[in-house]
Amino acid sequence: MTVEPFRNQPIETFQTEEAKREMREALRRVRAEFGRHYGLYIDGAWVDTQEKIQSLNPSAPSEVVGSTAKAGLSEAEAALEAAWRAFKTWKDWPQEDRSRLLLKAAALMKRRRRELEATLVYEIGKNWLEASAEVAEAIDFLEYYARQALKYKYPSVEVVPYPGEDNESFYIPLGAGVVIAPWNFPIAIFTGMLAGPVAVGNTVVAKPAEDTVVIAAKVFEILHEAGFPPGVVNFLPGKGSEVGAYLVEHPRTRFINFTGSLEVGLWIHERAAKLAPGQRWIKRVFLELGGKDAIIVDETADFDAATEGILISAYGFQGQKCSAASRLIVTEKAFEPLMERVLKRAERLVVGPAEENPDLGPVASQAQEKKVLSYIEIGKGEGQLVLGGRRLEGEGYFIAPTIFTEVSPTARIAQEEIFGPVLSVIRVKDFGEALEVANNTVYGLTGGVYSRKREHLERARREFHVGNLYFNRKITGALVGVQPFGGFNLSGTDTKAGGPDYLLHFLQMKTVAERF
Ligand SMILES: NC(=O)c1ccc[n+]([C@@H]2O[C@H](COP(=O)([O-])OP(=O)(O)OC[C@H]3O[C@@H](n4cnc5c(N)ncnc54)[C@H](O)[C@@H]3O)[C@@H](O)[C@H]2O)c1
Numbered sequence: 001m002t003v004e005p006f007r008n009q010p011i012e013t014f015q016t017e018e019a020k021r022e023m024r025e026a027l028r029r030v031r032a033e034f035g036r037h038y039g040l041y042i043d044g045a046w047v048d049t050q051e052k053i054q055s056l057n058p059s060a061p062s063e064v065v066g067s068t069a070k071a072g073l074s075e076a077e078a079a080l081e082a083a084w085r086a087f088k089t090w091k092d093w094p095q096e097d098r099s100r101l102l103l104k105a106a107a108l109m110k111r112r113r114r115e116l117e118a119t120l121v122y123e124i125g126k127n128w129l130e131a132s133a134e135v136a137e138a139i140d141f142l143e144y145y146a147r148q149a150l151k152y153k154y155p156s157v158e159v160v161p162y163p164g165e166d167n168e169s170f171y172i173p174l175g176a177g178v179v180i181a182p183w184n185f186p187i188a189i190f191t192g193m194l195a196g197p198v199a200v201g202n203t204v205v206a207k208p209a210e211d212t213v214v215i216a217a218k219v220f221e222i223l224h225e226a227g228f229p230p231g232v233v234n235f236l237p238g239k240g241s242e243v244g245a246y247l248v249e250h251p252r253t254r255f256i257n258f259t260g261s262l263e264v265g266l267w268i269h270e271r272a273a274k275l276a277p278g279q280r281w282i283k284r285v286f287l288e289l290g291g292k293d294a295i296i297v298d299e300t301a302d303f304d305a306a307t308e309g310i311l312i313s314a315y316g317f318q319g320q321k322c323s324a325a326s327r328l329i330v331t332e333k334a335f336e337p338l339m340e341r342v343l344k345r346a347e348r349l350v351v352g353p354a355e356e357n358p359d360l361g362p363v364a365s366q367a368q369e370k371k372v373l374s375y376i377e378i379g380k381g382e383g384q385l386v387l388g389g390r391r392l393e394g395e396g397y398f399i400a401p402t403i404f405t406e407v408s409p410t411a412r413i414a415q416e417e418i419f420g421p422v423l424s425v426i427r428v429k430d431f432g433e434a435l436e437v438a439n440n441t442v443y444g445l446t447g448g449v450y451s452r453k454r455e456h457l458e459r460a461r462r463e464f465h466v467g468n469l470y471f472n473r474k475i476t477g478a479l480v481g482v483q484p485f486g487g488f489n490l491s492g493t494d495t496k497a498g499g500p501d502y503l504l505h506f507l508q509m510k511t512v513a514e515r516f
């Protein structure tokens with residue numbers, strides 16, 4: 001099979017009139033289908049249930065974007081059974097044919113690109129650029145893993161020759177696994193987490209987050225149209241603590257690919273380690289969790305460039321990214337010139353309904369709004385509020401971009417993941433102290449340094465303990481294949497999504513030796 005080398009999908013910035021017109025048209029079409037209902041997808045068929053999950057528009061929560069069926073335990077059981085049945089043949093499909101299906105799904109996603117972007121705008125409150133970047137990433141995952149999977153096809157492993165014996169080692173898939181996804185990248189992470197294992201011959205039951213079931217259902221429409229055989233991919237919207245937990249503890253679950261909060265991730269890690277009656281393997285568990293990511297700015301930095309990078313990293317998608325800058329660590333001499341610029345620019349940020357393409361849309365849900373506002377209250381007792389710090393008028397969950405200065409490195413707003421548009425600024429005496437403060441967290445996902453001093457950048461390269469480190473640029477927006485993504489410490493198992501080793505997590509190596 002020959003395929004063009006992998007290239008990232010371009011992200012639409014909506015500068016041209018044509019792109020703007022296309023997006024407005026897509027928004028109109030998606031709005032016209034508000035309220036549409038989708039089933040579960042089990043064993044190649046759409047299945048309805050009595051209970052349903054409604055998805056609301058966070059810019060105007062009285063609007064129902066759509067709904068899906070809601071899986072219970074019997075549907076979870078059926079989906080896992082279907083996945084195991086499908087595994088019997090899918091594992092032996094020629095790799096080229098499996099990869100071809102992923103590429104077909106990518107092509108279908110490209111064709112529906114604007115519609116998918118518009119769905120993200122309405123379902124989760126991304127502005128147009130954020131929505132476009134996310135759909136591009138979902139397509140990239142399909143395209144990248146389709147190509148990477150070809151690397152592992154039989155016979156792929158080089159072994160040392162040994163006299164009198166034929167020795168070979170090769171990769172085989174694990175079996176049927178469970179994918180549990182968060183709401184903040186509901187198409188990219190959902191697609192990537194299922195496409196990786198499936199690409200190399202596993203089958204999956206995929207549970208989207210409760211707030212983003214419509215975009216996830218659209219992913220399954222695409223997988224269905226691409227022609228995945230029944231049971232290879234199963235769609236199971238449902239409550240995390242019910243069907244999610246059931247699948248985690250199930251003896252027939254072979255692996256769990258989870259992205260979400262630290263709290264749920266640790267619970268899954270613990271429960272998956274327990275041997276359930278009848279279980280015949282140690283479950284593989286992959287966890288991609290939270291962050292408390294910091295940008296360091298020293299006195300040699302380009303303050304204008306730093307300001308741009310800080311604002312996009314702190315407030316892109318309202319700060320609801322595991323990679324978001326929630327701490328800004330500034331050396332004494334950089335503090336005034338930098339903060340003057342940051343405040344001036346941040347004051348001008350526009351917050352509003354996502355369909356109007358503001359700088360910041362709403363936060364994702366009422367639960368998110370409550371959590372972020374409660375941290376803002378905590379912050380008022382811990383730092384100096386210099387910007388925002390309040391909910392804004394309107395039906396949607398709008399929160400003003402917020403900045404606290406004079407925050408202690410050990411304050412709660414400097415230690416706990418807030419996951420909203422709140423930036424805690426910590427003043428330090430020099431670069432050495434900045435690195436100490438940056439590393440003083442249980443997380444280790446992304447980090448950044450703005451400096452013109454080579455010595456500082458080299459020191460950060462060695463000492464700043466994060467999975468994704470960025471110099472003189474924003475700390476969000478890792479590109480598939482270019483910046484494999486995943487963090488250290490309690491940020492997860494460093495699975496490195498979109499990286500060259502990712503698919504190995506879902507494979508096991510078999511070794512056969514024959515004497516002649
Ligand atoms: N490291 C990364 O790559 C990455 C990427 C995106 C998001 N995140 C993190 O995700 C979090 C935000 O996402 P969230 O609020 O959806 O997280 P969450 O942990 O609340 O939910 C994630 C998923 O887990 C399910 N779930 C909840 N309880 C469960 C249980 N007991 N058993 C099984 N499944 C269960 C939910 O239904 C959802 O599908 C943030 O902490 C963010 O940093 C990390």
Ligand SMILES: N[C@@H](CCC=O)C(=O)O
Nearest residue numbers: 321322323476477478485
């Ligand atoms: N991979 C994304 C973050 C995903 C987590 O929310 C980024 O690099 O910004």
